[in-house]
Amino acid sequence: MKINFRIIVLIVVLSSITGLLVNYFNPKGVTFIHTERKLQTAEALSGINLSSPDPQQINLPQARTLYKQKVVFIDAREEDDYNLGHIHNAINIPYSNFETMKERLSNISKEDVVVTYCGGSDCDLSILLADKLFADGYKKVLVFFGGWDKWLTANYPIVINGELYNAEVE
Amino acid sequence: MKKIISNEYLLIVSRLFLGFLFVFSGIEKIIDLQTFSTSIANYKLLPNFTINFFAIILPWIELSAGLLLIFGICVKENAAIINLLLVVFIFAVGISMMRGLDIDCGCFGTAGGQQVGFQKIGENVLLLLIGTQLIFFGSSKFSINENFFSKH
Numbered sequence: 397m398k399i400n401f402r403i404i405v406l407i408v409v410l411s412s413i414t415g416l417l418v419n420y421f422n423p424k425g426v427t428f429i430h431t432e433r434k435l436q437t438a439e440a441l442s443g444i445n446l447s448s449p450d451p452q453q454i455n456l457p458q459a460r461t462l463y464k465q466k467v468v469f470i471d472a473r474e475e476d477d478y479n480l481g482h483i484h485n486a487i488n489i490p491y492s493n494f495e496t497m498k499e500r501l502s503n504i505s506k507e508d509v510v511v512t513y514c515g516g517s518d519c520d521l522s523i524l525l526a527d528k529l530f531a532d533g534y535k536k537v538l539v540f541f542g543g544w545d546k547w548l549t550a551n552y553p554i555v556i557n558g559e560l561y562n563a564e565v566e
Numbered sequence: 567m568k569k570i571i572s573n574e575y576l577l578i579v580s581r582l583f584l585g586f587l588f589v590f591s592g593i594e595k596i597i598d599l600q601t602f603s604t605s606i607a608n609y610k611l612l613p614n615f616t617i618n619f620f621a622i623i624l625p626w627i628e629l630s631a632g633l634l635l636i637f638g639i640c641v642k643e644n645a646a647i648i649n650l651l652l653v654v655f656i657f658a659v660g661i662s663m664m665r666g667l668d669i670d671c672g673c674f675g676t677a678g679g680q681q682v683g684f685q686k687i688g689e690n691v692l693l694l695l696i697g698t699q700l701i702f703f704g705s706s707k708f709s710i711n712e713n714f715f716s717k718h
Contacts, residue, residue, distance in 0.1 A: 399701065403643040407634065408627055415626035419599065426599045430607055430617035473668055474681055491670065492680055515668040520608045521681070524670055 435523065438538060451526035451537040454511065456550060459540040462511055463552070468504055469540070470529075472514045472521035481544070483513065484553035484560060491521045494528050501529075509536040516545035577705035580696045581635050587693070588632030588648060594674045595625035605672025609658050610665075627651070635700075638709020645700035652694045659686050 419425035435453035454462070463469065469486035471478045478488040489497045504510065510529065514521040526537045540547075548554060553562050570576065595602040603621035606612060612620065628651065631644040659671060659682045671682045680686060 399642050399646055400640070403640050404647055407630055407640070407643065407647060411626040411630040412623035414630075415596075415623045418596075418626075419622045424599075426603055426618050426621065428618055428622075429615050430603055430621075432607065432614075433604060474683075477668065515666070519668045520604070520670060521668060 433523075435539060435541075451512075451523065451530055451539050453541050454538045456540075456542050456546045458538075459511060459513075459542070459547070460550075460552060462509065462538070468508060468510045470510055470512045470525065471544075472512050472525035473519075473544075477515070479557065481548070481554055481556040483544070483547050484555050484563075486513075489525065491525045491528070494525065498532070501532075501534075504534075506533045506535070508534075509538065510534055511538045511540050513540040513543040513547075516543045517541050519543060571699055572703040574705065574707045577700065577703055578707055580699055581638065581641060581705040584645070584648060584693065584696050584700065585632045585635030588628045589636065590632075591674050592625040592627075592629030592632060595621075595672075596629065599625075602672055605670060608667070608669040608672075609662055610667070611658060611661065624651075638705060638707075641704045641706070641709065642701050645697045649694055649697040649701065652690050652697060656687055656690045656694070659683075659690070663687075 436450060438452040438454050438458065459469075463483070463485075466485070469483050471482045471486045471488045472491045473488075474490050474492065475488060478486075478490075482488065487500055489500055512522040512526045512529070514525075522539045522541075522543060526539050529537045551562050553560065553564055555561070599621055602625065603618050606617050606621055607614075627647065631647045631651075634640055634644045635648070655673075662669060662682045663684075667682065669682055671680050671686050673680055673686065
């Protein structure tokens, strides 16, 4: 097992320089300092900005209002997580299987408002899924940023292992 | 056992498999650096100002190590680079799981999203074993020149 460490350093340095150069001259390259992607916040639900080029973000009270209006919620997590617990009436379209699962969207019109969510504000699956939906023609896509965590701690209607908890008293 | 692991045809299979996998993974990331940079950011492990630096260089290290493996140039060294990367990936996925982040792993850029989880760690450990095999036994069969660098 004779390894030449100088070669390792050489390969790493050369490919790093190549990467930096290519990125520098590539018009589509990224900036040297990472800028966090900030979703626009939907100010008022009535005024969802339809010309927005990006999915918009909503908070817990807004999500709650939309839930009461029977807007479709989409859980972007894996099936296992969904089965362990999800927002009542939410459908599950795991981001990782979007292409095979998107038939579950077939009875939702592209004009409808849909809300995506995942584990909490620390996850990105809801945003990634929203991007895919956007690209697929759904233009009223909202991301519920607080996700499952916020909904759970707020004691709103949930389904855990197929059983409904905190059911709405109409 | 050693005889099987050091079988030169098995070594070629390992070399090409690991090589093509990393070339694919590198290219997928290079095509969409922005997404890859977001993936790194989601792990919340690196300080903000270093994220894009790694996003820019990492795919190219994967690509060159993969290409060199395919052509059989400095197989042991490139396998070592790949193993180093894999160890970093395993730690990153492991830490994210412990912190309960459900994020896309960003493993192959945008191609087929996979979430961080035990399966990902398992896959990486498997690749780590293949890399270790190559570090120990190299693979000189059908290589451009196994002593490409050491002769000069």
